[in-house]
Amino acid sequence: MKKICFIFLLAFSFSQTNITTPFGSTGFGIWMTTEQAFKEDVNTTSLIFDLHLPFGLEMLFGKSVLSNADYSFNQFGLAYDVKVFDWGFKLFEKRYDADDFDFIEDYEKQETGVEFYRRGRKLNSFFRYSKYSFNNILNPYDEYFSIGGVGRMTRLYTFGFGIKSPVEKLLHMRYSSLELTLGTSF
Secondary structure, X not given: OHHHHHHHXXXXXXOOHHHHOOOOOOEEEEEEEEEEEOOOOOEEEEEEEEEEOOOOEEEEEEEEEEOOOOOEEEEEEEEEEEEEOOEEEEEEEEEEEEOOXXXXXXXXXXXXXXXXXXXXXXXXXXXXXXXXXXXXXXXXOOEEEEEEEEEEOOOOOEEEXXXXXXXXXXXXXXXXXXXXXXXXXX
């Protein structure tokens, strides 16, 4: 039961402070994430600290742990966020560096993408396209679509979910994963 509760409290590997922060204000978010593949026994868990500045720049630092690997990834990301009334989008770039294998580039990756979202409702929906650059032959897919939502439960408690699917096998559940997010932003 403790393991199930622990997995439930974790969330997916990108931040959501941009969705929860009002236009023109500064926000700081702490996000715990998990990404669970539907058909494989692969789980990625992340802890992310995220700062959103009033002029749209967003920076994140974090750590990701893969369930089937002996190493973890340090994350650093930058994004530019544009909000127009209840709608917004952001362009982002993230770098994942394997902390135990700094000398081996095969264990490093980079993510570039764009996200569109709607704000100002109980559930703030999003749509994201991501492209990965990495040298890992274990995962043949490098382009993904994600769709989901982020909802603020109380002033300091936010929960999110999404489905992430490779472009080549769009919404084929065998290749997709479920993303869950739990966090807060100030």
